[in-house]
Amino acid sequence: MNLQFQYPEAFYLLGFLFLFIVLYIFYQFWKKRSIKKTGDPVVVNKLITNHSRIKTVLKFCLVLIAFGLGCIAVANPRKPDASSAEARKGIDLVIALDVSNSMLASDIAPNRLARAKQFISKLIDNLKDDRIGLIEFAGNAYLQMPLTFDQSAARLYVSSAGPGAVPTQGTSIGDALKKAEIAFGEESDRFRSIVLITDGETHDEDALDKAKELAGKGVMINTIGIGSPEGTTILDTATGGPKKDQAGQVVISKLNEQILQQIATVTNGTFVHLESAEAAVKTVMSQYTEIDKKALGDTSLYTYHSFYAWLVVPMLGLLLIELFIPDRKKTITPGSKKAKITDPIKAKA
Template identity: 50%
Template sequence: MNFRFQHIEYLVALATIPLIVVLYFQLMYWKKNTVKKIGDAKLVQALIANYSPINFLLKFIFFALALAAVIVASANLQKPGARDNVQRKGVDVVIAMDVSKSMLAEDIKPNRLERARQLVYKLIDQLPNDRVGLVLFAGRAYLQMPLTTDHGAARMYIQQAGPEVVPTQGTIISEALRAGNSAFNSKERKFKSIVLITDGEDHDPQAVPLAQQLAEDGVMINSVGIGSAEGAPIMDPATNEYKKDENGNTVVSRLNETELQQLAGATKGIYVKLNDVDDAVNAITKQLSTIESTVLDDNAFRDYKSYFQWFLVIAFVFLMAEFFLPERKWKAA
């Protein structure tokens, strides 16, 4: 059986270990220079006669090992267990959600982004037999969550979605479509849909030609437009002021329905303007039901045994050893 880390991204924190090693050597260098500056070498040696450099080194090693064990524990090493004898039929749905700052416009209350979250929550609830993936995009797009039947994880990612997760601003729809398509099985020519949720503010000339290519691969794009034709100013959470252009005029963000309609039409999907969340969810799920379903095989059906507690025990042992080990030399009995 292959082992895996549930949160492998947490292992990045192991980079702190070399850093504290460098700090240790800097501390030893500082101590050595300080001893030289104090005065007579024999007197200094007499004053620190009971000090044990070896014990000090061991205390540092114990601390570093404890820290490493805690980091590995947080990543949660797992071993796959038995697979449940459960079969589900469904389709693969990638939700591509716009998190650009224009989604903070309040022409839809409380704002476009929050209404998009409400839509996704309800949509996921209506897709119990389908695998769901998540792409967050603005000026760039990121596959935030690969296809999975673990809908609880999807809800967690949606809750944390906001402009801060994609530093590059803008609304590059073609990037979102590419990222969404990368989540699908390239060998399949059906069972695939991208649900694109955006205000479509920035026109992307590459989006429609790309949608036509995706249609040939069996991808259906169902687009959801959020916003109004009249538009609304964009509140910048960093400054708590409305966004302004280079001339000092308040920027008004407007819904671009035309492009979203073209994307859906090119892939035999539908376009829905988000006025009522329930109506939009019903329209999308009805359209998704026209896609043939396939038997899904997903890690959500496999039970994993976790081993994080063993690393916490190891960390505790090393911390206790560091705590009780004195910096002084051991005295002979």
């Protein structure tokens, strides 16, 4: 595994190095101008002859290097332990689940939504090495769970799915397909597929166009039809009776097989009228058996060896060195050998 940085955005801090250098240069110019304004430059320079420019520059360079090491340490260089996670082979699968009120119809017992959840649960049992994502939709679509290997989390999200999760009613299949495309992202090059579970009761004109667009990108959509073509009434949770439209007519919710068959056909997928969950899962999984599955490391399970300490220790060392380096020249004490040699009067004697 290659070295990586947990917080690469920390490298932007290195831009301050250039700022510090510019400020230091301006400070040196300001210092020279101040000396000129103080008086005769020759006299002033004699007064500050014990000041060492070389040591000042050295101290500044040490601070710059220490700051650079600190920035890299903040980025946290690390190396993943390959033995802590296995490379899995599989597909990226987004489940788009219809949670509109029509899914509460009971033309299949106990109701459409409960049967859909049963199907998803059995489908997850067969997705051993695949990443799973979940989208719930009605009038609008919402990404409930991004792609993950965590099957337990997937089951939890599916169990809590219901009409209350989506504020706007309807059946926006097109929006669900758009959100699924976003959920796939652009990083993985594995095979991508959508399992669309709905009664298909929609007037969404964008659904088929979006399906064709996804087909051009190699995405397969398998559609699962829930309900009966004859339809049934929908329970109105407000009144406790059958739901009625604005004209006072009882609403009959029917399975729209045509739109689901069209979406599956244009994406080389399959349409399944859900009656038996086991049979439906078998049909869907048969679509994926011949797919070339590429390996993908499950990085969520990695443990890492961090190397920031290797940078922090020398950073602190450089700061300590800078602290103890004086910015004055070494003074020659009277009576020393050097003083005797350089003293012109004693040299003549």
